[in-house]
Amino acid sequence: MNGMEEKAVENYIGLLILRQSSCKSVREHLLMRGMAEKETFYPHPGGLIDKEHTEEEKRALNIGKSVNNSGECAEMSEFLEMYYLSTMYTFEFIFGIIGNGIVVFGYIFCLKNWRSGNIYLFNLTLSDFAFLCTLPLLVSSYSKGTWSYENIWCQMNRFLLHANLYTSILFLTLISIDRYLLMVYPLRNHFLQKRSMALIFSIAIWVLVSVELSPMFIFIGIENTKEGETQCMDYASSGDAVQSFIYSMSLTVIGFTIPLCIMWVFYMKTHAFLKSHSSHFAGALTLEKPLTLVIMAVAIFSLLFTPYHIMRNVRIASRTPFWKVSPCTRNLIKMAYILTRPVAFLSSVINPIFYFLMGDHFREMLINKLRHFFKLFTTCCRCTFWRGTTQRRLNSIDL
Incomplete structure (x- = not known):
């Protein structure tokens, strides 16, 4: 078997692997070796066969595209x-x-x-x-x-x-x-x-x-x-x-x-x-x-x-x-x-x-209650602030 035939056998086996494999990297590897769809013909163990007559290889490549999609x-x-x-x-x-x-x-x-x-x-x-x-x-x-x-x-x-x-x-x-x-x-x-x-x-x-x-x-x-x-x-x-x-x-x-x-x-x-x-x-x-x-x-x-x-x-x-x-x-x-x-x-x-x-005046009651809580909150904050300010002033007077 000469070098051309060995190359053809290797490529043909690669296509069969592509047909059965779900691995994207396998297809990319084979395409890099010259077996993309744009090629006019594919190497085959029996010689060079026109693309129109290699339905097996076509199906293999279609499977590869389906896997990618x-x-x-x-x-x-x-x-x-x-x-x-x-x-x-x-x-x-x-x-x-x-x-x-x-x-x-x-x-x-x-x-x-x-x-x-x-x-x-x-x-x-x-x-x-x-x-x-x-x-x-x-x-x-x-x-x-x-x-x-x-x-x-x-x-x-x-x-x-x-x-x-x-x-x-x-x-x-x-x-x-x-x-x-x-x-x-x-x-x-x-x-x-x-x-x-x-x-x-x-x-x-x-x-x-x-x-x-x-x-x-x-x-x-x-x-x-x-x-x-x-x-x-x-x-x-x-x-x-x-x-x-x-x-x-x-x-x-x-x-x-x-x-x-x-x-x-x-x-x-x-x-x-x-x-x-x-x-x-x-x-x-x-x-x-x-x-x-x-x-x-x-x-x-x-x-x-x-x-x-x-x-x-x-x-x-x-x-x-x-x-x-x-x-x-x-x-x-x-x-x-x-x-x-x-x-x-x-x-x-x-x-x-x-x-x-x-229609149960829920919104009005809720807003009034929130206003009430807000007033309580602000009042407490003011009381805390003035209490702290007064205490600091008393401390400064004592000093």
Whole structure:
């Protein structure tokens, strides 16, 4: 075998290796040796064969390009997790803590007469706080690219995150119903407007959501990547894909679609009631606030929660053996799913706005209470300053 034949055999074996390998560096090495697609022909053990007739080599190079594209897509999804998710969750943590903290302060120190709507909104705040408490661990893990805590903390983190999602959906639905009842029964003489019923419904929601999310502990947990790093996998990316898809569709129907339909029904009933009674109320300012509240609830539902549920189910479906998609397409779906995740939980930042639309003079009471505390604070600061100044003057006189 002469030198030309040895070279041809070496190149042909290299192409076969390229066809079976998923390593980007192998392809780059072979391309550097003159086997790029721009060449007119490839060396072959049997001689020089025209490119049009070397389908085996073409397929090998196509596989190499697919591997490269898949790697680039995977790197992009990792980039989104490290920078996009950590940034968005940091934003939500800071502003969510501030907004919900102000609301809790106002409800505890300002609001004396709690009604059914206030009870639902306070539970909504508790749900938001539970979610916000999970964010520091998530931000830390995404920014470092690894999960440094126990498996139970990963499971509890994901559980609380989804508990916030579905309790928020149900409490927003109850708020829409409560606002409609307030217009129809302004004297609050309907049994669903009683505080005892609001407490019962609130407890029932927490129990229901806990039960429907309990199977999630089977699917979520920490996993070791090929690089040897530990990751706290999100629900749509872990567990058996087929079982996870069935469970996700059930959650979507029970926890999202049905409440969304109920909310739309009461939005239309509220709008119809206002339209039919608009002539009886000059200005109708007291009736417009409930409609604004319902519109906001429907908007949050439609704009924040819908994309997340669609992409979560698409993401899980792309992992099943029934949907044949390329690795790069699967990673593009994962990237779109990543983009929708923090958007869905922006509700924790927006929810405090509901408290200022309740029509219970909450804003006025909160502002008055904050002014009172500010006066006390400034008075104490002045007293401390003058006491210190007086003491220093007395000390100088003694000297």
